Amino acid sequence: MTAMTINSITRYCSDILQNDKCKHLPFHNFTHTQEVIDNVFLIADAIGIPPKEADVIAIAACFHDTGYSETYNGHEEVSKRLATEYLEKGDFSEVEIERICACIEATKMPQNPHDMYAEVLCDADLFHLGTSNFLYRNLLLRKEWELFCNIAMTDEEWQLFNIKFLEGQQFKTAYGKDVLEKGKQENLNKLKELIRIK
Numbered sequence: 001m002t003a004m005t006i007n008s009i010t011r012y013c014s015d016i017l018q019n020d021k022c023k024h025l026p027f028h029n030f031t032h033t034q035e036v037i038d039n040v041f042l043i044a045d046a047i048g049i050p051p052k053e054a055d056v057i058a059i060a061a062c063f064h065d066t067g068y069s070e071t072y073n074g075h076e077e078v079s080k081r082l083a084t085e086y087l088e089k090g091d092f093s094e095v096e097i098e099r100i101c102a103c104i105e106a107t108k109m110p111q112n113p114h115d116m117y118a119e120v121l122c123d124a125d126l127f128h129l130g131t132s133n134f135l136y137r138n139l140l141l142r143k144e145w146e147l148f149c150n151i152a153m154t155d156e157e158w159q160l161f162n163i164k165f166l167e168g169q170q171f172k173t174a175y176g177k178d179v180l181e182k183g184k185q186e187n188l189n190k191l192k193e194l195i196r197i198k
Contacts, residue, residue: 005055005059005090006055006058006059006062009059009062009063009086010034010037010062012062012086013030013033013062013063013066014030014033016066016069016082017029017030017033017065017066017068017069018030019069021068021069021070022065022066022068022069024147025068025144025148026140026141026143026144026147027137027140027141027143027144028065028068028144032065033061033062033064033065035127035128036061036064036121036124036125036127037058037061037062037124039061039123039124039125039127040054040057040058040061040120040121040124041054041058042124042175043120043123043124043127043173043175043176044057044120046174046175046179047120047173047174047175049116049117049120053117054120056096056099056100056103056117057103057117057120057121057124059083059087059100060083060099060100060101060103060104060117060121061103061121061124061125063079063080063082063083063086063100063104064076064079064103064104064107064121064125065079066078066079066082066083067079067080067081067082069082072148072149073149076104076105076107076108079104080101080104080105083097083100083101083104084097084101087100099115099117102114102115102117102118103117103118103121104121105118106118106119106121106122107121107122107125110168111125111126111172113172116173119172119173120172120173122172123171123172123173123175123176123180126169126171127180129166129169129180129183129184129187130171130176130179130180130181130182130183130184130187131180131183132183134183134184134187135187135190138162142158156195159191159194159195160195162191163188163191163192163195166184166187166188166191167188169184171184
């Protein structure tokens with residue numbers, strides 16, 4: 001696998017994610033996928049995963065939300081199918097394709113990674129929970145759920161839902177536990193403060 005491979009896969013997935021169905025998603029769009037790809041390389045480098053292995057995780061990141069092009073709920077199954085169909089045409093081994101699909105499967109909520117590669121993708125996918133960008137990204141997700149899932153909550157319900165989610169979520173990698181967890185706790189405190197202000 002070369003950088004050219006990553007670039008061509010990114011372009012292919014970008015086309016899928018910018019089609020009619022996906023381009024209207026406020027959160028799960030190509031911008032999110034590009035961020036997850038960047039996060040994969042950042043985390044992999046921080047915890048010492050060799051570049052060639054990081055590339056495999058980045059390919060899983062490219063595909064992990066492409067299933068939204070066909071369905072919202074259960075999109076991971078479609079993402080795995082799209083990845084398999086595309087990668088089988090390239091010079092990817094069965095082992096590599098299985099690893100990529102296992103990474104995608106692990107991002108299904110609640111996250112359930114079974115190896116280091118999937119752990120990296122899971123933390124890259126929820127990276128925003130530990131950043132100052134969290135509240136803004138969260139507004140986009142709320143809007144997406146209202147538009148595409150018919151899930152509408154009051155401000156207080158939304159904040160309580162997210163408090164419960166953050167309290168239950170655990171980062172998987174050493175980077176997530178050492179770096180992202182601190183930011184997540186700050187965001188959790190902000191949400192609790194918003195509830196107290198009311």
